[in-house]
Amino acid sequence: MSTAPAATGPSRFTPSPLDPLPHQLLAALAQHRMATTSQLHLLLRPDATRQSISRPLNQLRARGLLDHTVLPRSNRTRAWYLTPEGARLTRDWPALRGRPPYPITSANAASLKTPHTLTTLRAHLAFAADARRRGDEHGPLDWTPEVAHPLSDSERLIADAVLHYTLNESRQRRKLRAFIEIDRTTMSSERLAAKLIDYARLWSYHPQAAGRRRTGPGAETGPLWQRWYPLYPRILFILTGASPQRLAHRIEDLQDMTAQHPHVAALAREVPLGAATLEDLEAHSPSAPVWTPLAGSPEPRPWHTLTP
Numbered sequence: 001m002s003t004a005p006a007a008t009g010p011s012r013f014t015p016s017p018l019d020p021l022p023h024q025l026l027a028a029l030a031q032h033r034m035a036t037t038s039q040l041h042l043l044l045r046p047d048a049t050r051q052s053i054s055r056p057l058n059q060l061r062a063r064g065l066l067d068h069t070v071l072p073r074s075n076r077t078r079a080w081y082l083t084p085e086g087a088r089l090t091r092d093w094p095a096l097r098g099r100p101p102y103p104i105t106s107a108n109a110a111s112l113k114t115p116h117t118l119t120t121l122r123a124h125l126a127f128a129a130d131a132r133r134r135g136d137e138h139g140p141l142d143w144t145p146e147v148a149h150p151l152s153d154s155e156r157l158i159a160d161a162v163l164h165y166t167l168n169e170s171r172q173r174r175k176l177r178a179f180i181e182i183d184r185t186t187m188s189s190e191r192l193a194a195k196l197i198d199y200a201r202l203w204s205y206h207p208q209a210a211g212r213r214r215t216g217p218g219a220e221t222g223p224l225w226q227r228w229y230p231l232y233p234r235i236l237f238i239l240t241g242a243s244p245q246r247l248a249h250r251i252e253d254l255q256d257m258t259a260q261h262p263h264v265a266a267l268a269r270e271v272p273l274g275a276a277t278l279e280d281l282e283a284h285s286p287s288a289p290v291w292t293p294l295a296g297s298p299e300p301r302p303w304h305t306l307t308p
Contacts, residue, residue, distance in 0.1 A: 021045070022056045026065065026082070028140050030090040031099060034081045034117045042125050043140050046132070065089060071114065079114055095141055119278070120145055120160055120182050123238045126281040127163065134287060137166035149202050150224065157198045162233065167304055176304055177233035185241035189250045193257035199235055200267040232271050236291070236303060240278035251275045251292050258294040268295035272306035
């Protein structure tokens with residue numbers, strides 16, 4: 001990884017209101033942690049030339065707000081990320097409120113995060129392209145990676161991403177949310193399926209005040225997830241990194257967990273659960289019938305038609 005020139009300081013950088021692309025690039029990298037030039041092109045300016053993205057990226061790097069690492073065996077593909085100066089600049093932006101920027105400070109740190117981060121963004125790009133084609137609402141910041149939710153005083157569930165998506169169908173708008181789990185086949189199938197247990201725990205988790213149950217008008221009577229979501233998000237597993245047969249077996253293990261674990265089975269009676277391969281999403285789109293339900297009829301269907 002090459003070293004960026006000395007920063008001029010975040011106070012010196014003000015994106016032009018006539019050309020918001022530099023602002024959008026910084027916000028996208030603050031949100032997604034890391035992205036290649038091609039991914040930023042598809043995310044922010046899919047109808048423009050690649051040069052329209054690479055030029056402002058290099059300008060932001062010259063100001064010390066971004067840096068990049070070159071991916072191995074990739075024909076010198078660059079993966080971009082915020083420097084500490086870029087993270088300080090974006091920390092208080094309204095669109096990123098509650099989403100602390102994540103600067104990457106070394107080539108080693110970048111290499112550790114790169115495979116999973118870029119794969120997660122590939123999944124987001126499939127949904128973003130589908131939304132543009134369908135006329136739905138799903139923007140660059142409507143996909144939030146690495147969202148933590150407490151399961152107890154000492155445990156957390158970290159979703160690989162939370163998807164926000166608005167369907168525009170028959171003059172009606174329907175807001176959908178989903179927890180996204182990205183499986184690159186780097187863990188055992190049993191560990192992958194066990195994530196369903198954590199999502200079931202979050203679904204039923206009611207925090208209690210220390211020492212006694214809270215009562216009165218200020219007491220929380222519902223599960224903790226209702227602090228953030230009006231409905232519990234559907235759960236979507238996106239698999240890649242192995243042969244179609246092996247991925248199919250992992251989906252079967254997710255179905256077995258759903259059928260055999262009583263807490264997960266209870267969750268599945270209330271919340272849509274589905275799984276698909278990343279390659280199918282990219283080849284056919286998320287709104288194609290490529291999602292295997294984890295409960296009920298196994299007939300593949302679009303993600304937004306999955307039902308409990």
